Amino acid sequence: MGQDTSPLGTATAGMVRLGRLLQFSDSTLPVGAFAFSNGLESAIQTGVVADADSLADYVDLVVRQAARMDGIAFLHAYRAARRDDYEAVVQADRELWCRRVGEEQQLMLSRMGRKLAELALKIDAFPQLDRWLGDIRSGATPGCFPIGQALAFAHMGAEETEAFVAHQYGVAAMILSAAVRLMRIDHLATQRILFATQSRVEADYLEICAAGLDEMAVFAPVFDVLVAHHSKTHLRLFMN
Incomplete structure (x- = not known):
């Protein structure tokens, strides 16, 4: 049968896709995000984040940083997956891994990436994710989470x-989920911050959508110091 071009068919064409995208971008997806705070724990311990306003600034910083680092690798992997260029997917994976500062940041990327691949393959057939997971297990590729997201999406x-929005949403949601457990803030405040954060996603996409892998770079020394601080902290709730 041909494609349904009726008004109803046009209106409903993307419903299944959207539903599955929402599932895979949900903050409760069991890929281990609950174990990581993306530096927030140290930010609170050192006084960089102390209230809703400073938390909003921190989320904005990390989301902006994610676009210019993870987001570039994500888009390259997504495009490579769409044209069935697996070698380019692996290249994006390796390039991102090499640019991530700190053992804990790399641990977050690799652990969540592997968990995402394993989860997806329990749900349905994802041929490229299946191959990617095999390469992760053999040590042929590091298995960064944004690359796994790109393959799944x-x-x-x-x-x-749509895929880029889902990626950026996940970064913000991870931090805000940790915030509820780490500081005196309620869900209403975190949802206000999340809602406001989404306003920057179009500008971030337009800024990096034509960037090459060699242009992945961020300058956020405070964040780098917080990551280093967390690795030496004796009392901590999160793995980074």
Whole structure:
């Protein structure tokens, strides 16, 4: 049968895709995000984050940083997956891994990436994720989480902009989920911050969508210091 071009068919064409994209970008997806705070724990311990306003500034910093580092690798992997260029996927994976500062940051990327691949393959057939997971297990590729997201979203037919939004949303949601457990802030305040953070996603995408892998770079010395601080902290709730 041909494609349904009726008004109803046009209106419902992306419903399944959207539903699955929402599932895979949900903050409760069991890929281990609950174990990581993306530096927030040290930010609170050192006084960098102390209230809702400073938390909002911190989330904005990390989301902006994620776009210019993880987001570039994510888009390259997504595009490579769409054209079935697996070698380019692995290249993006390795390039991102090499640019991540700190053992804990690398641990976050690799642990969540592997968990995402394992989860997806329990749900459905994801051929590229299956191959990627095999390479992770053999040590042929590091298995960074944004690359796993790119493979999953490409397989599900997500549009590039949809996929990028889902990636950026996940970064913010991870930090805000940790914030509720680490500081005196309620869910209403964190949801206000999350809502406001989404306003920057279009500008971030337009800034990096044409960037090459060699342009992945961020300058956030405070964040780097917080990451280093956390690795030496004796009392901590999160793995980074």
